[in-house]
Amino acid sequence: RIVNRELKLGLDDGYLLDYTPVIFNSTNRKTKKEVEKRQLTDIRVKLMPFLKQDLLYWSQFGISEETLKMYNVRSVFKAWINKQYFHNYSHKEPIYAYLFNDRMKLYRPFSKKEVKWRNNCIKSDIQGLEQLPDKGDTLIITKSLKDVMVLYELGFNAIAPQSETPNFDEALLKDLKKRFKRIIVWYDNDDPGVRNSTLLTEKIDAEYFNIPKNMPKDPSDFLLDYEVSVLLELLSEKNIYNEF
Secondary structure, three states: OHHHHHOOOOOOOOOOOOOOOEEEEEEOOOOHHHHHHOOEEEEEEEEEOOOHHHHHHHHOOOOOHHHHHHOOEEEEEEEEEOOEEEEEOOOOOOOEEEEEOOEEEEEOOOOOHHHHEEEOOOOOOOEOOOOOOOOEEEEEEOOOHHHHHHHHHOOOEEEEOOOOOOOOOHHHHHHHHHHEEEEEEOOOOOHHHHHHHHHHHHHHOOEEOOOOOOOOOOHHHHHHHOOHHHHHHHHHHOOOHHHO
16 A cells, blocks of 8 residues: 555555545536526545656646646546546546636546536636736637646746637736736637637737647647647747747
């Protein structure tokens, strides 16, 4: 048990000592009826230390353990939704939690699409907002927390709303415009991503950037196929990387 715990082998739950469920409650809004009823989604998890395979997975995108902790990403041993068992960590199907105040988003990267994500987040839970500096030259609005972390590792300030839509809180936008000289919207290069980035750009009077359509759709996927230097070269062509 000691070797298992110290080497983080994950052979059983012996390395999970004195863990208690971390409880997150909030309204989960999916349909108009659910918005009206303000259904309460109860997500409970037992957290555990990152295993070597977890760090290897995130390192594919250039994301370090320090950055994961900075952005409140944790490895989950076991999860329940509305008091019903949801998932148990396994080497084939790990599960991670993105923590936002008293809410969270569960992420299973290798699971089927219908169970890949679960969350009880609300619109005001802007991913990466808490980690932004007080002021900066450029802010990138992107699609996911994973992309926010990828961009942070490359030296960029970035945030991601909970969905790729042109809706953006006016008060928050006003604050961000005071803090950053330049705002760039960078969503996926598929049709919905390009459309929403264009709409948001027009709404908030910003710029937008999309990876060329013949390449991976977002920053994290891009780094699975290409070197960092190729991505930075694309950004240099748009005078984005040169500012850093």
